[in-house]
Amino acid sequence: MSGMRTCRAFLALAVGTALLTGCFxxxxxxxxxxxxxxxxxxxxxxxxxxxxxxxxxxxxYSPDELSVNVSRGHATCNISVDGKSRFTASIDRRRAGLEVTWGSEVEKHRPDVLPYAEHSRLWDSGVALVVNCKADDGDFDLMLFLDAVPDEVKPEERRPVFAALMKKFLAASRQQANCPG
Incomplete structure (x- = not known):
């Protein structure tokens, strides 16, 4: 009978350890x-x-400032966690008046247009826009893009969060690129 108790106690201990290991x-x-x-x-x-x-x-992975100009037309920030990309922000300075197309990858998300940017797309995991800049040294466009993994943001809050982030990104980009609003 003693051997049976030892066996049950050992089994209980093994099952308990397995459960705890699984939890951790x-x-x-x-x-x-x-x-x-x-x-x-x-x-x-x-x-x-x-x-x-x-x-x-x-x-x-990011430069300290936006710094896009005639000689440096692109800047990207990427934040990764444990090697997986979680947030990307990019800015491109391009020739004014180029056609704005978003492609099927963006359009499949049934995007909205931002109220403050005619050439824009807003979806549940990102936002993109193109604005024209009239500058003394010639007109140009800024193309801004934000993309993230919004797992921790409630679905109904995702688009408003991205719209607010883009508004802030647009203001900083315009200021840095000498693009009056």
Whole structure:
């Protein structure tokens, strides 16, 4: 009878350990901390935190400022967590008047148009727009793009969040690129 109790106790201990191990293996790591200045210094960690998900290591690939001009026409910021891209912001300075096409990849998301930008598309995981700039050294267009993994943002809040982020990104881009609004 003693051997039977030992066997039951061992089995209970093994099952309990397996259950606990399973619980700890499924537990998500906390959302990683972002540096105080992210993506050209435009966005705060609090604004981007909902897109970071869970993980341990955050990497930000970004120039310190937007700095697009005639000689440098493109800048991109990419934030990844544990090697997976979570947020991208990009700006392109291009020749004025080029045709604006969004392509099927954007259109399949049934995008809206932003109320403050005629040439724009807003969907549940991103936003893009093109604005014309009239400058002393010649007209040009700015093409701005934000894309993120919005898992931690409620579906009904996704488009308003992206619209607000783009409004801030547009203001900073116009100022930096000497593009009056």
């Amino acid at each position: 293996a499924d537990k998500k790591s906390a959302a990683p901390a972002l540096p105080p200045s992210t993506c050209f210094g435009v966005f705060t960690p609090a604004e981007l935190a909902p897109f970071m998900g869970y993980g341990e290591e955050v990497e930000v």
